[in-house]
């Protein structure tokens with residue numbers, strides 16, 4: 001059992017007497033501790049974009065990603081290309097207010113790192129300074145190796161992202177999973193290149209099970225899968241997809257809740273009670289002091 005996953009913040013805060021010796025205290029996850037989990041207990045990762053969600057996710061997750069999927073699931077964009085540095089920094093700051101133990105990684109948005117290693121460093125340093133996160137994530141394999149080397153050599157840990165890369169949607173013609181065996185070697189080469197450049201972990205998105213297995217065996221850093229099977233060293237999902245708060249979800253997403261229905265039901269009941277003048281009743285109103 002991992003020391004990172006046994007004690008929820010809620011139980012520790014709510015009832016200190018419950019913190020027995022048999023429940024090891026969770027330590028703050030660091031980059032070296034994360035990398036050391038290669039081949040060990042599966043790494044639990046989720047996205048979060050607000051302080052309150054980060055607080056909830058932090059109770060279980062080894063890593064919280066402030067991903068650029070926030071453009072789609074929070075801001076209603078058709079893809080991630082319109083996401084800006086300002087979006088990432090604002091949501092990164094919110095998440096840092098809620099996260100305590102998990103490693104917080106913030107995505108570099110499209111256009112903020114591709115131009116040169118120097119531009120990437122300037123933007124990555126801004127993200128780290130202004131949010132207080134520990135690491136950044138960027139999409140790309142071999143073509144981003146020099147940039148990853150430049151950032152890691154200068155104190156910015158990098159999580160890489162290979163396989164299906166949502167920021168490449170226009171060149172790929174959509175979000176296309178990598179299933180064609182002719183493409184396997186290129187993805188494996190990408191994973192090896194980002195590892196050699198110093199990435200501490202790599203997200204592997206939308207690849208066939210066989211390829212996920214090969215990539216995981218090919219590198220000594222943890223592979224974090226999304227639509228990439230249990231062959232990876234850890235898993236990540238987008239929080240809104242996982243709780244059922246986003247209507248369009250890929251087939252690999254398992255819904256662990258149906259928040260959209262719960263929210264619709266709450267809004268419907270509220271609207272009905274307001275229209276019938278049932279809410280707010282006496283219980284939810286202030287009385288003047290002289291009435292008491």
Ligand code: KIV
Pocket residue numbers: 047065066067068069070107203205226236238
């Ligand atoms: O932005 C995001 O949510 C991501 C995950 C898909 C890994 O990059």
